[in-house]
Amino acid sequence: MYLPDGYTTLEKLREAGEYAEYDLFFGPNHPGMHGNFGYVLTMVGTEIVKVRPNAGMLHRGFEKAMENKPWAANLSLIPRVCVPDPDPNEVAYCQAVEKLLGCEVPMRARFLRSITLELSRLGSLYMGMGGLAGALGHYSTMYLMMIERDLILDRFEALTGARVYHIYNIPGGVRNDAPEGWLESVSRLLDHIEAQMPEYDRLLYENHVVWKRLEGLAPISAQEAMESGITGPALRACGVKADIRVDAPYAAYDQVQVDIPTSGGGDALARAVQVRLDFAESVRILRRLIAAIPEGPVHADLGNLAKLRVPAGDAYSKVESSKGEFGYYVVSDGGEKPYRVSVRGPSLPAGLYLCHKHLPGMKIDDVAAWMMSFAICPPDIDR
Amino acid sequence: MTPERFSRMLTEFFGDAAVFADKGGAQWEVHAPRDRCLPLLSFCRDHSFVHLAFISAVDWIAENQIELVYHLWSYEHRVHLLVKTRLEREKPWMFTAHRIWGHAQPYEQEIHEMMGVFFIGNPDLSPLFLHNWKDKPPLRKDFDSRAYSLKAYTLEGLGLVPPADKEDANVPS
Numbered sequence: 001m002y003l004p005d006g007y008t009t010l011e012k013l014r015e016a017g018e019y020a021e022y023d024l025f026f027g028p029n030h031p032g033m034h035g036n037f038g039y040v041l042t043m044v045g046t047e048i049v050k051v052r053p054n055a056g057m058l059h060r061g062f063e064k065a066m067e068n069k070p071w072a073a074n075l076s077l078i079p080r081v082c083v084p085d086p087d088p089n090e091v092a093y094c095q096a097v098e099k100l101l102g103c104e105v106p107m108r109a110r111f112l113r114s115i116t117l118e119l120s121r122l123g124s125l126y127m128g129m130g131g132l133a134g135a136l137g138h139y140s141t142m143y144l145m146m147i148e149r150d151l152i153l154d155r156f157e158a159l160t161g162a163r164v165y166h167i168y169n170i171p172g173g174v175r176n177d178a179p180e181g182w183l184e185s186v187s188r189l190l191d192h193i194e195a196q197m198p199e200y201d202r203l204l205y206e207n208h209v210v211w212k213r214l215e216g217l218a219p220i221s222a223q224e225a226m227e228s229g230i231t232g233p234a235l236r237a238c239g240v241k242a243d244i245r246v247d248a249p250y251a252a253y254d255q256v257q258v259d260i261p262t263s264g265g266g267d268a269l270a271r272a273v274q275v276r277l278d279f280a281e282s283v284r285i286l287r288r289l290i291a292a293i294p295e296g297p298v299h300a301d302l303g304n305l306a307k308l309r310v311p312a313g314d315a316y317s318k319v320e321s322s323k324g325e326f327g328y329y330v331v332s333d334g335g336e337k338p339y340r341v342s343v344r345g346p347s348l349p350a351g352l353y354l355c356h357k358h359l360p361g362m363k364i365d366d367v368a369a370w371m372m373s374f375a376i377c378p379p380d381i382d383r
Numbered sequence: 384m385t386p387e388r389f390s391r392m393l394t395e396f397f398g399d400a401a402v403f404a405d406k407g408g409a410q411w412e413v414h415a416p417r418d419r420c421l422p423l424l425s426f427c428r429d430h431s432f433v434h435l436a437f438i439s440a441v442d443w444i445a446e447n448q449i450e451l452v453y454h455l456w457s458y459e460h461r462v463h464l465l466v467k468t469r470l471e472r473e474k475p476w477m478f479t480a481h482r483i484w485g486h487a488q489p490y491e492q493e494i495h496e497m498m499g500v501f502f503i504g505n506p507d508l509s510p511l512f513l514h515n516w517k518d519k520p521p522l523r524k525d526f527d528s529r530a531y532s533l534k535a536y537t538l539e540g541l542g543l544v545p546p547a548d549k550e551d552a553n554v555p556s
Contacts, residue, residue, distance in 0.1 A: 053511070055511050055512055056510075056511065056512040056513060056514060059512045059513075061521065061528065063497075063522060064521055064522055064526075064528055065528070068528070099408065226433050226434055226458065227433055227434075227484060227485070228484070228485055228486050229434065229435055229436065229437070229484065229486040231434075240458070242458055247458070247461045248409060248461060248463070314452075314465075315410075316410065316454060316463060316465065318436070318463075325436060327436055327437070327454070329439050329452065329454065331441055339441070340439075340441045340442075342437075342439035342440075342441075342452075344436050344437040344439075344454065348437070348486070348489060348490070349486040352486075352489035352511075353485055353486040353488060353489055354486075382512065
């Protein structure tokens with residue numbers, strides 16, 4: 001394209017006042033945005049100058065609503081805090097309540113919790129990898145991965161009767177034991193997943209377009225990540241060996257071997273590779289859990305859960321979700337309802353803080369890939 | 384690091400101002416008054432508690448206080464530390480921690496909006512979630528969400544129709 005001397009870049013055009021800044025709404029209705037959340041981007045041409053998070057449209061007032069419901073009834077709200085990966089919320093809340101109650105969870109229930117958590121992680125990572133492919137324009141990969149995720153949801157349906165929000169965990173354990181043959185069906189599913197993965201590796205990770213788009217995008221150092229509240233795969237992608245399943249074991253993660261793979265590099269490509277490593281490790285952990293699950297009861301006897309009373313006090317419990325640390329800070333005044341429940345979601349540090357550092361200077365086409373690489377899921381910001 | 388050693392270090396630096404407690408299960412707790420809270424947070428960060436998980440606020444209406452809880456984690460020692468400080472409930476204010484952890488800024492912005500705590504030095508306390516909010520901060524204990532819904536989302540509450548007979552009202556009593 002011909003441009004007169006001194007007007008070769010958009011920046012110069014802007015300096016000359018010939019290329020005005022304009023505001024662009026990235027979301028709430030945008031294929032690259034998950035849920036009713038958005039960024040108002042101030043743009044010059046295709047380049048972002050400033051960003052303003054536009055939250056609130058998805059806010060459901062869960063923390064307030066939980067103060068008005070009995071302890072066990074809150075479990076119907078809690079999985080909705082994270083749509084693709086709901087089980088970590090249930091487990092974190094139940095563990096905090098169990099800490100206050102001082103109750104011991106039976107070993108089989110702890111294993112079933114870990115198995116459902118890992119299945120939920122696989123489903124969410126499929127959505128993450130598929131979403132990343134979608135953000136880069138590879139829609140076929142996304143559709144194929146959604147099919148695989150559906151197979152995991154089938155297993156959840158067989159176990160709990162629900163596909164997306166399972167409400168399987170209760171204070172003291174899990175609702176019911178696995179039906180006969182369920183664990184074998186999960187093993188068969190894992191065989192299928194492992195057989196399919198090379199195909200998806202060829203589609204996504206051996207695709208040089210993906211490498212070219214992600215390499216060097218939004219790099220972050222290990223120190224900066226730790227001090228910015230980044231957790232989970234995005235932190236491990238900086239080379240930090242940190243995983244709550246190992247650092248502060250819960251459920252049955254202290255009963256089986258859990259390794260922490262790290263990719264290192266800290267850019268969007270490293271984060272994408274980290275998700276793949278986490279996926280493979282999750283499959284291995286599931287196999288170990290299924291091999292080691294003991295027989296026994298699946299919940300402690302806490303009486304009528306609808307009338308559960310929790311001793312006064314406060315407790316914090318956290319779970320390693322597919323996106324990072326999910327934490328529940330629960331305060332009780334000894335009543336039939338929580339006094340306060342405060343939720344720590346993994347998306348807020350990147351979604352509301354790092355966006356101001358990373359997005360300015362970025363091209364508009366990289367925003368969706370940036371969001372996917374940090375696994376930003378607005379329902380836990382707007383909760 | 385043992386809890387005893389951390390407790391000794393706190394006493395050395397803060398005297399009686401920081402009250403330490405070991406809650407068990409690798410969770411520790413420190414209470415500090417508002418004016419010592421920020422130096423305490425800075426001290427904790429320099430002593431391996433580099434991860435600020437989040438900040439939460441609890442409205443203790445009977446004691447007329449609002450409690451801020453800073454959740455810290457040490458990757459090195461694998462300990463969760465709760466730093467707590469209490470503010471008076473009428474016009475509560477606190478110094479910002481966003482110069483210690485950058486991501487404290489949106490957490491403080493959220494608490495300002497939902498609990499009405501003012502954070503001195505926070506660069507942006509504009510509304511994040513609530514648009515055109517004129518009521519009291521919604522996470523305060525004296526905010527009644529049901530009464531607000533009836534006022535804001537029913538035709539009667541908005542004064543658009545006269546109050547109907549109780550049997551005909553489509554609002555459950």
